Amino acid sequence: MNLCLIVFIYCETLISFSNLSRIQIKNSLITLLTDFGSNSIQIARCKAWFSQYCPQQSVIDIAHDVHQNDINEAAYIFNLVQDQFDHGSIHVIAIDFDARHKHDEVLYFLYKGQHIITYNSGIASLLLGGDISGVQCIGNFTGQHYDAITDQFGQAVLSVLNNEISDKPHLLHDKANIKTPLNPVTSEKLLQGHVVYFDSRETCYTNISKELFDEFVQNDRFDIVLSRHERISKISNDLKLLEGGGTYCYFNKAGYLTISVYRGSAKRMYGLKRNHSLMIEKQ
Numbered sequence: 576m577n578l579c580l581i582v583f584i585y586c587e588t589l590i591s592f593s594n595l596s597r598i599q600i601k602n603s604l605i606t607l608l609t610d611f612g613s614n615s616i617q618i619a620r621c622k623a624w625f626s627q628y629c630p631q632q633s634v635i636d637i638a639h640d641v642h643q644n645d646i647n648e649a650a651y652i653f654n655l656v657q658d659q660f661d662h663g664s665i666h667v668i669a670i671d672f673d674a675r676h677k678h679d680e681v682l683y684f685l686y687k688g689q690h691i692i693t694y695n696s697g698i699a700s701l702l703l704g705g706d707i708s709g710v711q712c713i714g715n716f717t718g719q720h721y722d723a724i725t726d727q728f729g730q731a732v733l734s735v736l737n738n739e740i741s742d743k744p745h746l747l748h749d750k751a752n753i754k755t756p757l758n759p760v761t762s763e764k765l766l767q768g769h770v771v772y773f774d775s776r777e778t779c780y781t782n783i784s785k786e787l788f789d790e791f792v793q794n795d796r797f798d799i800v801l802s803r804h805e806r807i808s809k810i811s812n813d814l815k816l817l818e819g820g821g822t823y824c825y826f827n828k829a830g831y832l833t834i835s836v837y838r839g840s841a842k843r844m845y846g847l848k849r850n851h852s853l854m855i856e857k858q
Contacts, residue, residue: 607635649698683735695712781853785831834847
């Protein structure tokens with residue numbers, strides 16, 4: 576009696592039968608979030624490196640115009656899009672910061688089932704809510720910031736793909752760069768948040784969440800103070816009805832208050848700036 580052995584190998588993984596403990600992820604996505612600038616040739620260098628050493632992976636850009644040293648902005652932008660990526664995606668976050676000469680560690684951690692590779696810049700504490708117990712130190716980098724991805728972070732991506740990351744030591748707490756998040760504050764009649772990010776259309780993104788807004792406003796009337804003379808007293812739910820002009824406030828897909836001007840710039844119209852205070856007053 577002849578027996579037929581059928582082995583199914585899914586396209587998502589390639590199993591080395593000489594070492595079943597090592598499974599290389601073949602089709603995971605790699606994303607890049609940097610402060611290199613959207614016109615920087617460094618982006619092309621990074622993508623060329625990944626095309627050579629990670630040919631099975633797709634590489635896409637999240638953003639490259641994060642302001643240098645602005646770790647809060649980087650964490651905010653990442654959270655705007657993170658929920659659109661599948662489990663197992665690998666995110667390279669390379670944002671320069673003032674204390675890199677002191678905190679030169681390269682870190683790895685899991686965030687909502689996705690792999691994060693970044694500097695010890697404080698972004699781990701922002702994304703993880705301060706709990707850094709699962710953060711691993713996978714190396715040190717003291718070179719030029721523009722070379723970080725090709726010289727160090729790229730090797731870390733290969734380690735993740737080859738399942739070689741689990742034995743790396745955890746980051747000691749006294750070595751961790753902890754960053755305090757920029758959170759809104761409330762009083763009886765006032766909610767004060769901050770402008771965190773502007774997109775290419777200069778739409779204004781704030782750190783005021785829908786949950787905090789609803790808890791503060793409840794059923795009372797309110798004013799969103801855009802400038803000394805400009806206020807808006809409603810949240811728009813159906814943006815299609817607003818096409819044709821005007822300023823409107825709404826909660827974006829990530830759940831944060833956003834201010835937009837139809838075919839215009841909220842940034843210029845109201846003189847808004849990054850880290851600018853934005854107030855909501857109850858009437």
